[in-house]
Amino acid sequence: MWFSTLRPALLLSAFSAAITSVAGEALLSSSSLNTCQEDSMFTASLFKVVYTPSNSSAALDIVATSSVEGSVVFDIAISAYGYQIIRTTIDPCTVGLAGLCPMTAGKIPLTFNLDVGEAAASQIPGIAYNFPDLDATVRVFLNMTETGKSVACVEADISNGKTVDLIGVKWALAIVAGLVLCSSAVINGLGHSNAAAHIASGALSLFGFFQAQAMLGLTAIHLPPVVQSWTQDFQWSMGIINVDFMQDIFTWYQRATGGTPSTIFDSLTTVSVQVEKRALDVFPEAAVNMYRRSAALIPRAVGHLAKRANIMTGSGSYLVYGIQRVAFKAGIETTNLFMTGLVFFCLLVLFTILGVAAFKGWCELAAKQRWMKSDTFLEFRNGWLTVLKGILFRLTLIGYPQMSILCLWEFTQVDSPAEVVLAVFFIAGMTITLGWAASKVIRIARRSVAMHRNPAYILFSDPQALNKWGFLYVQFRASAYYFVIPVLGYTLVKSMFIAFAQGSGTAQAIGFLLIEAIALIAASVLRPWMDKSTNSFNIAICAVNFINAIFLLIFSDVFSQPPLVNGVIGLILFFLNAIFATILLIMVIISTALVFYRKNPDGRYQFMADDRTSFMKSQSQLTGTTELDALAATARGDKAGYKPGLDLDDDNESISSESMRRRTNTSTNLAVPGASPVGAQPRNFNRPQSPVDPAVPLFPANSGPPRAPSPYGGSQASTYRSQNNPSPAAYRAQNNASPWQRGAGYDH
Incomplete structure (x- = not known):
């Protein structure tokens, strides 16, 4: 009987944001009451209810408005x-509910406790208190006794306080991703370039999967509670991290630059916040109509909030969806979301610069104090600035999905004029930077193909180019150097759908389905990554992303399926992605750990079929002796002549560019030894030249049998050798280091 008394309140009131519970305590709660019928005559601006089976009582706090009489x-x-x-x-x-029999028009504030009997409590299954992100809903129709006509409809979502949105999971995922990326850089610094390339490729693919999970949560499509919480675990990869003192700074900055911050969290004690329950394009017209009718009654400041941040319903509560839903669940005011993502990206860049500089200083100190061998991390120490440039480019690529979504979304919100300017600067700057870098790689690869019939030659033989631009192509096979262009286009188009289609969940679902289908087909057909295992790794990620896009389309209710389908699909999505993410994490962790365990990490991986290892320095292949340097230079083609006119687009930091300009400068063109200066002709490097001086007679009158001067002896031969065919040692002495020692090895 008491449970019947509680049901119209507890299950009536289980509607909106969650109430923080005591850890481990069994309870059922709700924090908002949503309308589910147009022209509903019963609404609640505040509705909180908590049922605790330990003391068999329910606490209710309600502020309702009723237009029903009778x-x-x-x-x-x-x-x-x-x-x-x-x-x-x-x-x-x-059942004796005071104030509801009969119902009267007006505002109804109610705060009271209800006792729940043993018989009523026994009807609630135990799993309801323990299964995370319980997807339970109570819907109540208010029907007039005389006519039987429904005059109001309210519904509530019930939570048990258990969730998969856990701070520990977020920290674990972030730490693993960061350590693997750092490990690839350390392994590469030790000279194991092949192993470092594989680890970096896996880490970047894993991080991309994390960002794809976060993007699911940023869509304006209704997601079951467990999916909302699961995607919330990955929002850190988009820079959505709540730090209280930083939120205060962002609010101050917005006010100082002419904006009006939202104050949702300041009003939670008096206003409920509804997390949308279905796709916006099929959302009950009641919410939109109530918003329109109430717009004239909302104060100017609140109206500005409703326009830019959330929808205020006619009952006085707020409706959050899509990007705003993610911000609300993260405890961030929606008007601070852009600045939050922007500042954390800038902090990541800043701390990376400081970390690389500090590591450079430590290496120099350790080498000077003989804490480590003098040749350890020698390449990094010699070219750390170039390595740093490559790292910053890589951070730009990693942060591009995050910043493209937030910047494009800021154009629709206009939180303040200054923030719009920042959005323009970052989206334009990052897009132009990555586009220019991609075009640079394509131009270098085309020159390499034209000269050596192999794009891997210049892309992987020049340490400076590899350090600076390798972040765009090292994870792909050499012939697929261009694939970074489709990757950037994929990211930008996906970001546009998330940022600009917040008002239509169906549009987002269809867009995601098409984008992920094209990505899966391209990955499966082209297989652009460096080897078979890396291709399988990334194709599997594309396949899971495509399945998730299908689930999004189902959640958008475009098929008008029963609610049970959405509930089941939500559980399938959670378990599928949780299992897949766990497998990816285990694979990346094990592969990284094995690299540190093995004496020869490069030996664990097959050499790529694009012959990149013939042009790259690897510690496991080369010992750094002069003879092996000479053999490797021959393999790379250093002794072969260069076609005149090669220019890597004036990249003066490229070894290849320097050597090309040095060899093609007319001031350094050589004539045949002993020839007249007037008749000297530019040296043709494509044709072998005889070392014999034509000015010396072949049959001198006062000598024996004629013999050409040896190119390996005598002062004239020495002059010839130093000018035309320097030995590796002489070439290294001339240039202060071997070409492999002048860079820092490519970094991941």
Whole structure:
């Protein structure tokens, strides 16, 4: 009987944001009451209810507005994961609900506790208190007793306080991704370039999967509670991290630059916040109509908030969806979201610069104090600035999905004029930078193909180019150097759908489906990554992303499927992605750990079929002796002549560019030894030249049999050798280091 008394309140009131619970305590709660019928005559701007089975009581705090007068009957439906488990009717006059029998028009504030009997409590299954992100809903129709007509409809979402949105999971994922990326850089600095390339490729693919999970949560499509919480675990990869003192700074900055911050969290004690329950394009017209009718009654400041941040319903509560939903769940005011992502990206760049500089200083100190061998990390120490440039480019690539979404979304919000300027600067700057870098790689690869019939030659033989631009192509096979262009286009188009289609969940779902289908087909057909295992790794990620896009389309209710389908699909999405993410993490962690365990990390991986290892320095292949340097130079083609006119687009930091300009400068063109200066002709490097001086007679009158001067002896031969065919040692002495020692090895 007492449970029947509680049902129209507890299950009626289980509607909106969650109430923080004592860890480990069993409870059922709700924090908002949502309308589910147009022209509903009963609404609640504040609704909080908590049922604790330990003391068999329920605490209710309600501020409701009713336009209903007369006797009503409550028609109650309780469902879990879309499956209706209880359907009953309750007469408030029969159970003795004061103030509701009969109902009167006006504002109804109610704060009271209800005792729940043992019989009522026994009807609630134990799993309801323990399964995370419980997807349970109570819907109540208020029907007039005399006519049977429904005059109001309210519904509530019930939470048990358990969730998969855990701070520990976020920290674990972030730490693993960061350590693997740092490990690839350390391994590369030790000279194991092949192993470093594989680890960096896996780490970047893993991080991209994390960002794809976060993007699911940023869509304006209704997601089941478990999916919302699961995607919230990855929002750190988009820079959405709540730090209280930083939020205060962002609010001050917005006010100082002419903006009006939202104050949702300041009003939670008096106003409920509704997390949308279905796709916006099929959302009940009641919410939109109520917003329109109430717009004229909302104060100017609140109206500005409703326009830019959330929808205020006619009941006085707020409706959050899509990007705003993510911000609300993260505890961030929606008007501070852009600045939050922007500042954390800038902090990542800043701390990376400081970390690389500090590591450079430590290496120099350790080498000077003989804490480590003098040749350890020698390449990094000699070319650390070039390495740093490559790292910053890589951070730009990693942060591009995050900044493209937030910057484009800021154009629709206009939080303040200064923030719009920042959005323009970052989206334009990052897009132009990555586009120019990609075009640079393509131009270098085309020159390499034209000269050596192999794009890998210049892309991988020049340490400076590899350090600076390798972040764009090292994870792909050499012939697929261009694939970074489709990757950037994929990211930008996906970001546009998220940022600009927040008002239409169906548009976002269809856009995601097309984008992920094209990505999966391209990855499966072209297989652009460096080897078979890396291709399989990335194709699997594309396949899971495509499946998730199909699930999004189902969640958008475009098929008008029963609610039970959404509940089941939500659980499938969670378990599929959780299992897949765990497998990816285990694979990346094990592969990284094995690299540190093995004496020869490069030996664990097959050499790529594009012959990149013939042009790259690897510690496991070369010992740095003069003879092996000479053999490697021959393999790379250093002794072969260069075609005149090669210019890597004036990149003066490229070894290849320097050597090309040095060899093609007319001031250094050589004539045949001993020839007249007037008749000297430019040296043709494509044709072998005889070392014999034509000015010396072949048959001198006062000598024996004629013999050409040896190119390996005598002062004239020495002059010839130093000018035309220097030995590796002489070439290194002339240039202060071997070409492999002048860079820092490519970095990941």
